[in-house]
Amino acid sequence: MCSQCCLGDTAVILKVASVHLISYEQEEGGERLHENFLSDHQLGKKKYEAEYVSGWSGLRGFIRYCRFTHINLTVPVFQSPGSASFGMSVFNLGNAIMGSGILGLSYAMANTGIAMFVILLVAVAIFSLYSLRSVLLCSLVYEQLGYKAFGIPGKLAASCSITMQNFGAMASYLYIVKYELPIVIKAFLDSNDNSWYTNGDYLVLIVTMAIILPLSLLKNLGYLGYTSGFSLLCMVFFLIVVIYKKFQIPCQLPENFINITVNVSQPQVNTTDEECCKPKYFVFNSQTVYAVPILTFAFVCHPAILPMYEELKDRSRRKMQNVANVSFLGMFVMYLLAALFGYLTFNEAVEPELLHTYSKVYNFDVVLLIVRFAVLTAVTLTVPVVLFPIRTSVNQLLGASKEFSWPRHICITVALLVCVNILVIFVPTIRDIFGFIGASAAAMLIFILPSAFYIKLVKKESMKSVQKMGATLFLIVGFMVMIGSMALIIADWIHNAGSSGEHADGH
Incomplete structure (x- = not known):
């Protein structure tokens, strides 16, 4: 691994061909070295790119190599100092959590009621934090966790879940382009x-052809990393506008708007203006099944947690858990406010x-136009960043040992963009993307995989311990959420397809 080593009084110079490690942690009673092999490009990082090759990591890799081969080396082990402060780490994790899912939360509240939505939001947030704790305890990247726990099937399960989640994120961003760009024009x-x-x-x-494809064909998209911060700021601005517009839009919406919208989303409900103006606390209808998948889709950030942990200054698991707690609290408040005021408005x-709903009330509004333009810019520039780790995963699967090939690079990029565009054009609503990805990939990443990895890899605890029993219960709940949500969503699709066929025959 090391091509040249030079030890001096004050410096150690290493030339490292390839190093994929990192994670040292101070513990009581001494220092423990903990392996964490990171791939060249982390798969599934939602709006988060970083490189983890440095001189210090090379030094630690060389020391580890010497210890493994029983070479006597009297050089102290250095901990690679992270550069991200606590506040910056909170902001970065907030970037990873926040995405297009916030736009669907008001719809989820409308189909669960305020009280039920708050209960579900609290539950999903707590479960997500618990699963983050399990990932931190194992301290390996998702794909390596899967491989170490269950071999190739585990690695494939983790990789496919991350790829599906990112693919769903890309589709949701392009749906926003499909919905909002015509209104702006x-x-x-x-x-x-x-x-x-x-x-x-x-x-x-x-x-896609004019902007996203050229950016996606670049070999390195690191300079686009700032768009994640811009995206978060856009969503904060969007939240402020949602709250502001609640006090501008009257409850008595235009009659044709209420009838058309309600009939599209809830065909079995006959609603009067008076009923529409009265918030409901518990609701159950055919669209309620989408609530949990939408929430799980909105809270997925798990593949990005360990890369952020490596950049945390004076890192420890407790400090990273506190970062996660603060980030989740901030996102919880934003999600709740966006859902509540969006629901109370319409x-x-x-x-x-939600953003598209305002077009039914305003033909032209400067503030909403600014929000739309900012969100469109953010999501358009974020698509190449989200595509990057998916392409890396596919590229490694097809030819990990091969040198970089432009034809392969271009073909994979074009194929991915063609697939996501077909999905966006032919799937009728963004709700289906939120629902399907939230019920499958997001449920795997939040509920199933972290608990399964923890049960398999943490050997020091017996299955009768509180932690293992909790992880087992968490695993069972995860399977119930995934299977139950998928079954109900598919049943709703079949029902809607049958209803559409009957209407077509009737006309």
Whole structure:
């Protein structure tokens, strides 16, 4: 691994060809070395890119190599100092948590009621924090956790879950382009003309080919990492506007808007204006099954937790857990406020994508136009960053031992973008993306994989211990959430398909 070593009084110089390690932790009674082999590009990092090769990590790798081969080396072991402060780590983790899921939370509240939504939001947040703790205790990247616990099947399960989650994130970002860009263009043109240049399907293809594809073809997208921070700021601005608009939009919405929107999302409900203005605390209908998947989709950040842990200054598991606690508390407050004020504004008439619902009330509004433009810019620039780890995963699967190949690089990128565009064009609503990915990949990443890894890898605790019993219960709950949600969502799809067929025959 080391091509040259030079020990002096004050310096140790190492030339390292490839080092993938990192994690030292101070414990009571001494210092323990803990392996953490990180791949070149972390898979599944939502809006988070970093490189983990440094001189100190090379030194530790060389010392570890010498110890393994019984070479006597009287050089102290140095801990690689992280550069991220507590506050910056909280912000970075908030970036990883926050995504397009916030736009669907008002819809989830409309179909569960305020009280039930708060209960579910608290439960998912607590479960997510608990699973983060399990990942930190194992201190390995998700793919390596899967391999160490269950071999190749475990690694594939982790890799596929992360890839699906990122693919769903890409699809949700392009859905926002499909929904919002036509509204922005119509506002600038001051026209309601339904020409091809205001067709969402065409615009998604144009944005993909003109902006996303060229950026995605670059070998290194590190300079786009700042877009995650911009995206978070856009969502904060969006939240402020949602709260502000609640006090501007009257409860008595236009009758045709209420009828059309309610009939689309809840065809079995007959709603009057008076009922629409009264918030409900407990609701159960055919759309309630999407609530938990939407919430799990909104809270996934687990693949990014260990890369952030490695950059934390004076890192320890307790400190990283505190970072997670503060970040989740901040996101919990933002999610609750966005869902609550969005729901109170439109009540049962809220759409699966909250920002699009405002277009039914305002033909042109400067503040909302600024929000739309900022969100569109953020999500468009974020798609290449989210695509990057998926392509790396596929590339390693197809030819990990091969040198970089432009034809392979281009083919994988184009294939991924073609697939996600087909999904966005033909799947009718963003709700289906939130629901399916939240019920499958997000449930795996939050509930199932962390508990399974903890049960398998933490040998020092017996299965009768409180921790192992809790992890087992968590695993069972995860399977129940995933299987139950998927079954109900598929049943809803079948029911809607049957209803559409009946309406078509009737007309």
